[in-house]
């Protein structure tokens with residue numbers, strides 16, 4: 001009997017819950033934790049309440065087999081709850097989050113529920129240390145998040161892409177953005193492409209929803225990651241990539257966004273890629289209607305986990321690679 005051997009009404013998918021310090025003899029393969037911080041937003045706050053609403057929404061999925069992957073992650077998942085973190089200073093948040101993330105990543109394939117998007121920089125720092133090489137990134141967002149400052153401060157929820165590239169946490173040529181459409185200076189909007197990455201704007205994806213319609217987009221991503229040596233991939237999914245019709249509950253909604261089907265097709269068809277972790281951020285339930293946003297977020301996280309399970313051979317390769325690679329920056 002381990003600490004993970006009980007279900008919790010408060011967990012994602014009602015999975016086994018575990019305190020962050022708990023250690024099982026045989027940890028489950030996947031871990032999930034909330035990072036309930038929204039102190040670095042530029043517009044409407046409230047994403048600190050994202051994790052609990054995403055968990056609640058996930059309970060609709062808790063006893064179900066995924067319709068495409070035909071698996072369930074329920075017995076392979078532990079929910080570590082919301083991490084104990086400061087909720088005002090971003091610097092204090094960063095200092096507290098990264099060591100906790102590193103510890104959890106050392107024993108589980110982690111999924112993180114935000115929180116605003118500033119948390120991703122800390123998670124990438126931890127993941128970079130864990131895998132021992134720069135990561136490729138699949139980044140769903142309405143916003144490019146490449147701003148070089150946050151209203152005069154060095155860091156916020158719209159600077160993490162710029163910072164991650166500048167710090168060498170990621171391979172800029174293996175950085176793929178999807179759904180970008182917000183207003184912004186051209187140098188910010190083009191930044192990832194200028195550094196050699198790929199940007200699929202929301203406009204360029206209009207009308208493309210099925211696997212066939214998205215075949216060229218999918219091929220371009222897979223070819224790029226293969227060319228870059230199939231680096232470990234990190235998935236960062238800002239729920240505002242979706243059109244506000246599908247995800248009104250977010251702090252910085254941008255009309256003209258992706259459909260839920262577009263995101264699901266991409267997640268499903270990319271499930272054979274070398275993902276090592278995921279975050280889903282910017283769910284702000286106070287602006288939601290009928291739980292649309294938290295339902296979408298829960299479904300995306302569930303789909304990601306099921307995709308990992310369905311492609312277990314990819315994950316085994318990843319573990320072999322990590323075990324053969326010394327960690328550290």
Ligand SMILES: [Mn+2]
Nearest residue numbers: 142143238240
């Ligand atoms: Mn965004």
